[in-house]
Amino acid sequence: MPRMKRFRLSFFATLVVALTATGVAQYEVRLKPDPTKKVEVAKAESVGMSSERLARVHTAMQGFVDRHQVAGVVTLLARQGQVVELDAIGLQDVETKRPMKPDTLFFIASMTKPITTTAVMMLYEEGKFLLTDRVSKFIPAFAHPKLTTGETRREITIRDLLTHRSGLTYGFSDDGPVGRAYRADGVIDGLKETNETIADNVERLAKEPLLFEPGTKWNYGLSTDVLGRVVEVVSGMPLDAFFRTRIFEPLKMHDTFFYVPEDKASRVATLYTDGPGSGLKPIQNGDKVGNNVVEGLMRRGSSRYFSGGAGLISTAPDYARFLQMLLNGGELEGVRLLGPKTIELMTVSHTGDLTPSPQGPAAGFGLGFRVITDLGQSQRTASVGTYSWGGIWGTSFWVDPKEKVVGVLMIQQYPTTSVPIADVFQAMAYQAIVR
Numbered sequence: 001m002p003r004m005k006r007f008r009l010s011f012f013a014t015l016v017v018a019l020t021a022t023g024v025a026q027y028e029v030r031l032k033p034d035p036t037k038k039v040e041v042a043k044a045e046s047v048g049m050s051s052e053r054l055a056r057v058h059t060a061m062q063g064f065v066d067r068h069q070v071a072g073v074v075t076l077l078a079r080q081g082q083v084v085e086l087d088a089i090g091l092q093d094v095e096t097k098r099p100m101k102p103d104t105l106f107f108i109a110s111m112t113k114p115i116t117t118t119a120v121m122m123l124y125e126e127g128k129f130l131l132t133d134r135v136s137k138f139i140p141a142f143a144h145p146k147l148t149t150g151e152t153r154r155e156i157t158i159r160d161l162l163t164h165r166s167g168l169t170y171g172f173s174d175d176g177p178v179g180r181a182y183r184a185d186g187v188i189d190g191l192k193e194t195n196e197t198i199a200d201n202v203e204r205l206a207k208e209p210l211l212f213e214p215g216t217k218w219n220y221g222l223s224t225d226v227l228g229r230v231v232e233v234v235s236g237m238p239l240d241a242f243f244r245t246r247i248f249e250p251l252k253m254h255d256t257f258f259y260v261p262e263d264k265a266s267r268v269a270t271l272y273t274d275g276p277g278s279g280l281k282p283i284q285n286g287d288k289v290g291n292n293v294v295e296g297l298m299r300r301g302s303s304r305y306f307s308g309g310a311g312l313i314s315t316a317p318d319y320a321r322f323l324q325m326l327l328n329g330g331e332l333e334g335v336r337l338l339g340p341k342t343i344e345l346m347t348v349s350h351t352g353d354l355t356p357s358p359q360g361p362a363a364g365f366g367l368g369f370r371v372i373t374d375l376g377q378s379q380r381t382a383s384v385g386t387y388s389w390g391g392i393w394g395t396s397f398w399v400d401p402k403e404k405v406v407g408v409l410m411i412q413q414y415p416t417t418s419v420p421i422a423d424v425f426q427a428m429a430y431q432a433i434v435r
Contacts, residue, residue, distance in 0.1 A: 039102070039317055042082040044432065047404075049084055054432040058087050060424050065090035069419045070394075071272050071280055072100030074410040076316040077429050079403065081324065085429075086317070093270040094280060102317060105260060105268045106410045109191065109310045109391030113224040115322065116308035117162060117368030119231045119242055121342050124158075128234045131159040135226065138233045141206035142226075148177055148209045156214045158230070161223040162367040163350045167210030169221035172293075178211050190225055190307035191294075191392070193285075197304045198239065202229040218354050218365060228308020239306040250335045251321050256314040258306050268313070271393055271412040283414060294414070310391070316408045319397065323406045327399050347387045347401070349373050380423060381430035396422045403433060 044051040057075060064070050072090025076083060088100040124131065129138070134155040136143035145152045145167070152167075160166040170189050171182030187208060188194060188201045202225065211219055228239045235242050240258050248256050260268055271294075275281030287294050305311075321332060326347075330338030349364025349371045362378035363370050369387035372378050383402035390396030394411040409425050416422075 039083055039086055041086055042084050044084045047079040047082055047084060048435040049079060049432045050434045053434070054085055054429075056431065057085055057425065057428040058089070060428050061087065061089050061421070064419065064421050064424075068279055070411045070413050070421060071270065072104075072411070073421065074100060074102060074104055074106075074316045074408075075425055076102075076320050076406075076408040078320060078324065078406040079433075081328070081404070083320070092267075093282075094272075095270075095282070098266075100269070101267070103255060103267060103315050104410070105255065105264060105313050105315055106395055106412055107268075107271070107391070107393050108312050108314050108319065108395045108410075109393050111314070111319065111389060111391045111395055111397065112308060112310055112312040114326075114368045114389060115243065115247060115312065116224050116228050116231065116239075117346065118247065118322075118326075118337065119239075119308075120158070120162065120227050121338055121346060121367065122246065123231065123234050125339060125342055129158060131157065131162070133158050135161065135230065138230050139202060139206065139226070141203050145206075145214065146209050147213070152210060152213050154214060156210075158227075159350070159367075160214045161227050161230075163365055164218055164220055164223050165215050165351070165354075166221070166223045166226075167212045167214050167217075167219070168205070168223050168226070169211050169219055173220075174211075176211075178209055181208050187222070188305075188307075189222070190310035192305075193303065194305050195303070198225060198229050198232070198306055198308070201305075202226055216354075218351055222309060224309035224368070225307055228306065231308065238304075239308055243306075247322070247337065250337065251325060251332055253314070253318040253321055255318045256312060256322075258311045258313070259303055260313055269410075269412040271414060273414055274418075316410045320406055320408050323397055323399050323408065327401060327404065327406055347371060347385070347399075381427055390422065394419075394421075398426060403430075405429065405433075 044054045061073050061075055065072060071094050072092055074088045075085060077085035086102055088102050090100050092098040092100045092104050134157055136155055142156055145155060156166045169178055171179050171187050172189050185204060187205050205222060231242055232239050271283045272280040273283050283294050285294060325332040325337060326343055329340035330336055330343050346367040347369055348366055350366055351364040362374045363372050366387060369389055372382055372384055372386045375384050383400050385402060386398055386400040388398035394413040394416045397408045399406055407426060407429050409422050411421060413419060
């Protein structure tokens, strides 16, 4: 496939470098989006990278498309607040031959979680609760959690939810008695269109047994959906309204939402899985892929169900603005959502000596992120303290505070276990850093 035009989107960036009393350079990044929504791509050399080496990102991503491992991909790489690589390769939809573009919309699934965590921590900074507060203070149905064997010794706290140590799980990924109970009782995993609200689902979830005593283990599940409901209760706003008015509008994230507006529906990328031979097959709602039935695709118009764990749709440039805010210590273009010390608290490991480690021997889990704690064990180029996450449909990101790097990769592919595109993108990004 011939190389597609590289789009120059305008994050035009002004980098202010201030020297602290200790002589250490600190970066305050101000990204000013052009009204046309184009993002200007800076020269790699201006931020200590090699243009020649950075071109390997495109070559590597093109290879995944040419081998029909993915239909298309959008990558964005920024360093020191300047976008140095923004590429759209392949097709947004194979059947209609619509090309992938930088503003293609993707179902980002669990990349919703860091945004919900940010909303929670904004309310924490306003003094609305402590991380040690019991969830039942805001959702009384959680007042008496139980195990399959009886009552728990203590209740779930806000911090338990933020760190996935609550004992909650996902029904689609748990084949034990708790997962079976979720499925039998209709607990929604967040990837579904429904006329219910998250309040309805959380009330149902609160009646289910926990996998373990809160705080004693790590398990990925519906904790962040419960946090979304906490945001609603504490703020008095529906989650979509809180996100829109408190996060998306201040950060100028105009292409991030729970339900796709009709005038933007043509920009949504199609989700694919492995097809016959070496081809790809589009996935529709109701299709069974592996052991899972796919739900929640093509959410358009409006609805009342806002999953804080998996519900958002976004673009690579929009999500990069959110990540740049985090990297800047909670501020973007003069708009501050969080304080630097809160960001620090969010992006260190909170899982300690839990065995087995939730993210393997290389990483722990912070408040919404995987955090690298041992670079050697990670077996990848990055830095200790790099934080990251991804979504079930193939999207992923990382933020490296030491190198001042933000990386976003967007594909729509399920499953991605046999397609190491995210790891290759990260490796190609770091090899381009020369100083």
